[in-house]
Ligand SMILES: Nc1ncnc2c1ncn2[C@@H]1O[C@H](COP(=O)(O)OP(=O)(O)OP(=O)(O)O)[C@@H](O)[C@H]1O
């Protein structure tokens with residue numbers, strides 16, 4: 001069997017351990033993503049979705065369990081050591097880029113973070129052309145504003161550039177945590193399209209958290225449902241494509257176990273379920 005690109009093994013994450021406000025955010029969390037797999041993640045508030053992203057990126061270290069990327073045990077690696085392998089886009093468009101730096105400098109930083117070594121040796125003109133090309137596909141006219149500081153841009157413009165930056169960093173794993181949440185519907189649709197294009201081009205393993213059931217069903221090839229710090233349903237494409245938003249809500253409350261091939265919590269398992 002081939003190696004998963006990303007594996008979480010029996011992860012437990014406890015915040016504020018030993019204090020009165022101790023919270024177990026993740027428990028018995030197992031997850032394996034194949035290279036190039038695009039997985040959407042849904043779950044109610046506090047289910048542990050963002051905590052999962054924190055564990056993968058290295059922003060949080062698990063209380064228990066192992067994190068592997070490309071077979072390497074990266075559990076003890078701090079986030080900056082994983083940065084060339086793992087890219088993240090957050091819900092807040094202000095996070096993920098430097099407001100005082102120009103668009104050009106932000107994109108250059110993203111490029112240098114990437115693994116495409118040849119870019120390091122390319123001339124400034126080549127790099128600038130590449131940036132202009134990437135920006136012009138957004139159709140926002142930002143290719144003519146390379147010297148503007150990021151902080152001057154609107155939320156949608158900034159999030160679009162953050163997506164481009166994630167693409168330029170050519171990560172193995174891309175983590176999207178409700179990255180459309182702060183955008184108006186038209187801009188969200190455009191950034192969603194950009195997301196799908198970039199993921200298809202890069203072929204990177206992608207985990208996209210969303211509260212939008214339509215997005216969760218329409219994008220990616222697999223959908224995970226999280227509840228109380230673990231994955232309670234793992235829905236393959238063959239099932240996902242026939243599901244409706246209401247079915248996902250059923251799964252979230254544990255009522256729709258006949259809709260998935262694999263319900264991971266034993267007490268929810270029905271006879272005949274695989
Ligand atoms: N930094 C933190 N310190 C303490 N507790 C935290 C911290 N971050 C998250 N938690 C707690 O951990 C649990 C899981 O939170 P998490 O942010 O992972 O949920 P989520 O699924 O992303 O929710 P949402 O849909 O609201 O974004 C919650 O009970 C939350 O209150």
Ligand SMILES: [Mg+2]
Pocket residue numbers: 049050051
């Ligand atoms: Mg969250």
